[in-house]
Amino acid sequence: MDRPIAYDKLAREDRFVRMRARDVGELKVEQGLPPFPDLASRESIRERVHGIMVGELQAMEGAGRTVYDFPDAPWEFTMDMARQVWDESRHVETYLGLLEHLGGRVGEFPESTILWRCACAEDAAARVAGVNRGLEGLACDVFNQLIHIAQKIGDPIIEKAVDYVLADEITHVRMGSRWLNELTRGDAERRRKAIEFQETIDERFNLGGSRQDGHHELVPISIAKEARKLAGFTDEEIERLVKSTQRSQVY
Amino acid sequence: MSSQRLSGHLSVDDSARRIRNYRYAEERLMRVLGGWIALTPELPAKLLFGRHVWDCAQHADLWGRRLPELRAAAHESAPANDAMVAFTEMLESPEGPRQTLERIVGVYGVLKPHLVTIYARHLASTNAVYEPPTRRILVRCLEEERRHAAAGAIVLDRLARDAAARARVADWERRLLTVLEKAGGVTGDATAPLVDPAVLGVTPEVVAPDLVQVPPDFDPAALPADLAAAVDALRKSLESGDDADAAAWIEPAARDALRAAFAPLAGRIAGTRVVGLAAIGRQQMVKLRIESPRAIGFVQLRWTQTASGWRIAAGDLVSTEPVSAAP
Numbered sequence: 001m002d003r004p005i006a007y008d009k010l011a012r013e014d015r016f017v018r019m020r021a022r023d024v025g026e027l028k029v030e031q032g033l034p035p036f037p038d039l040a041s042r043e044s045i046r047e048r049v050h051g052i053m054v055g056e057l058q059a060m061e062g063a064g065r066t067v068y069d070f071p072d073a074p075w076e077f078t079m080d081m082a083r084q085v086w087d088e089s090r091h092v093e094t095y096l097g098l099l100e101h102l103g104g105r106v107g108e109f110p111e112s113t114i115l116w117r118c119a120c121a122e123d124a125a126a127r128v129a130g131v132n133r134g135l136e137g138l139a140c141d142v143f144n145q146l147i148h149i150a151q152k153i154g155d156p157i158i159e160k161a162v163d164y165v166l167a168d169e170i171t172h173v174r175m176g177s178r179w180l181n182e183l184t185r186g187d188a189e190r191r192r193k194a195i196e197f198q199e200t201i202d203e204r205f206n207l208g209g210s211r212q213d214g215h216h217e218l219v220p221i222s223i224a225k226e227a228r229k230l231a232g233f234t235d236e237e238i239e240r241l242v243k244s245t246q247r248s249q250v251y
Numbered sequence: 252m253s254s255q256r257l258s259g260h261l262s263v264d265d266s267a268r269r270i271r272n273y274r275y276a277e278e279r280l281m282r283v284l285g286g287w288i289a290l291t292p293e294l295p296a297k298l299l300f301g302r303h304v305w306d307c308a309q310h311a312d313l314w315g316r317r318l319p320e321l322r323a324a325a326h327e328s329a330p331a332n333d334a335m336v337a338f339t340e341m342l343e344s345p346e347g348p349r350q351t352l353e354r355i356v357g358v359y360g361v362l363k364p365h366l367v368t369i370y371a372r373h374l375a376s377t378n379a380v381y382e383p384p385t386r387r388i389l390v391r392c393l394e395e396e397r398r399h400a401a402a403g404a405i406v407l408d409r410l411a412r413d414a415a416a417r418a419r420v421a422d423w424e425r426r427l428l429t430v431l432e433k434a435g436g437v438t439g440d441a442t443a444p445l446v447d448p449a450v451l452g453v454t455p456e457v458v459a460p461d462l463v464q465v466p467p468d469f470d471p472a473a474l475p476a477d478l479a480a481a482v483d484a485l486r487k488s489l490e491s492g493d494d495a496d497a498a499a500w501i502e503p504a505a506r507d508a509l510r511a512a513f514a515p516l517a518g519r520i521a522g523t524r525v526v527g528l529a530a531i532g533r534q535q536m537v538k539l540r541i542e543s544p545r546a547i548g549f550v551q552l553r554w555t556q557t558a559s560g561w562r563i564a565a566g567d568l569v570s571t572e573p574v575s576a577a578p
Contacts, residue, residue, distance in 0.1 A: 001286050001346050011292040011348045015469035017529035017536045017551055018569065024531055027553075031532040047530075060301045061289035067304060068286030075315070075326050082281055082308035085288070089301030093463045105473065106294075106466050110529045110536060116289075 021112035053095035060088035062119025129194040132176025134201035177232030259378040271329035274314040281307035331439030359403020402461035481561040
């Protein structure tokens with residue numbers, strides 16, 4: 001088996017429709033719709049849940065590749081990644097259940113492969129920075145928002161299930177924080193590149209600029225500062241993220 | 252205490268050697284299952300592998316941490332011999348999207364049942380006075396590997412739907428077992444049978460945590476009636492070779508691009524099937540499987556509502572494969 005494998009080797013059942021996130025967003029804007037689900041209706045929540053489900057699928061696949069791709073990495077790193085595979089498989093099951101709970105079906109919306117592409121970075125440090133800290137950090141923000149919406153609409157099934165997933169995500173971000181430091185110890189250049197990769201992700205994948213600093217009631221997606229601190233983000237990093245969202249491009 | 256209670260089969264050094272062999276097998280399983288998840292299309296298999304990577308990692312970890320207690324270096328994996336390396340390379344070789352059955356049977360029909368057999372024999376021969384640390388690990392690994400093998404058998408049964416698929420499974424299983432026999436099993440000294448069905452049985456309740464309830468296959472009834480009628484008409488045009496009629500379903504601005512996209516499937520279309528449907532706002536992306544005599548292609552057609560009804564606004568050929576490779 002190649003180490004790593006090419007992006008386009010990602011295997012899916014025929015029922016999945018794969019598209020670029022940018023193309024989907026543009027087609028929706030052309031129809032006068034928001035580029036990303038605004039969670040204002042049950043169908044919109046269903047679309048968000050479907051997006052998260054495929055993201056969890058890709059997170060499981062990415063962590064699995066990391067277990068395979070780096071046989072010489074520290075054993076404890078491999079153990080953390082193996083644990084993450086198991087966690088993500090439960091998250092997929094959770095979101096499959098939530099999709100059913102919302103009356104949806106697998107493949108109902110197109111899949112984009114943003115997370116998977118980040119998970120194909122050649123350096124293990126870049127993968128944990130980009131996926132664990134960048135994208136799973138974004139997941140913390142998104143899940144926090146979903147829990148808030150579930151509370152507002154009185155849906156304890158979504159609220160409780162997503163809260164457990166959020167707890168796992170914080171653990172994954174924490175793993176990313178730990179391994180970014182340990183894998184790059186004594187190698188400033190490798191660390192710089194990994195952090196740069198993460199910052200690129202923070203800036204580019206920002207749900208159309210809807211992730212902002214502020215209370216849930218005031219902004220579309222609130223940056224989950226407390227969750228991020230629990231996960232090992234410093235105040236300075238959170239401040240930098242807030243600033244980056246203010247100049248963020250769509251997607 | 253009778254001296255009989257202190258008799259044993261393995262020396263400390265021999266025990267450490269076997270544990271390095273076990274760790275080799277569990278570590279290889281952990282890594283290959285992890286690597287295969289992305290390469291495996293079918294959700295039941297993908298999620299089965301995802302469930303078991305962590306268990307195999309813990310088994311390898313337990314064995315690796317036992318080693319220094321036996322005067323050996325921690326966390327060392329070692330194959331019993333070169334033939335065992337050849338076996339694992341063969342086990343890991345099916346990585347194509349249409350080789351899921353081989354992947355499942357290799358791990359769940361051969362290596363894991365073999366590990367259950369070997370762990371059970373080892374457990375039966377360990378000394379209860381001075382080997383309890385090894386026994387505890389064996390008990391855990393034995394129980395979990397037995398559960399894994401049973402879960403894998405259920406998924407395999409679900410995916411190997413016809414006689415040809417079952418023949419493929421049987422053939423790959425036989426070939427792998429032959430190579431494993433040459434190696435003398437994971438420990439290099441295992442006697443026949445390498446897989447003992449008598450130690451494999453588990454109840455369905457024990458297996459349940461390893462199996463994710465995956466949703467049923469795509470149902471074309473998901474298409475709204477008016478869109479289904481339009482798609483069916485397009486399919487009939489394609490299957491009858493009526494290009495002009497097929498083109499009438501395509502917006503004029505998209506016709507050239509679609510003609511180019513379909514070019515690799517040029518020639519008589521033997522059959523078509525709707526395999527997916529995804530919403531993009533009010534538009535619908537319909538995924539079609541198109542069979543021509545030599546190739547199977549998948550196209551994604553974006554349908555939009557116009558004054559004349561549903562029409563194709565754009566489309567792409569997303570993949571093709573030779574008929575011989577397709578299921």
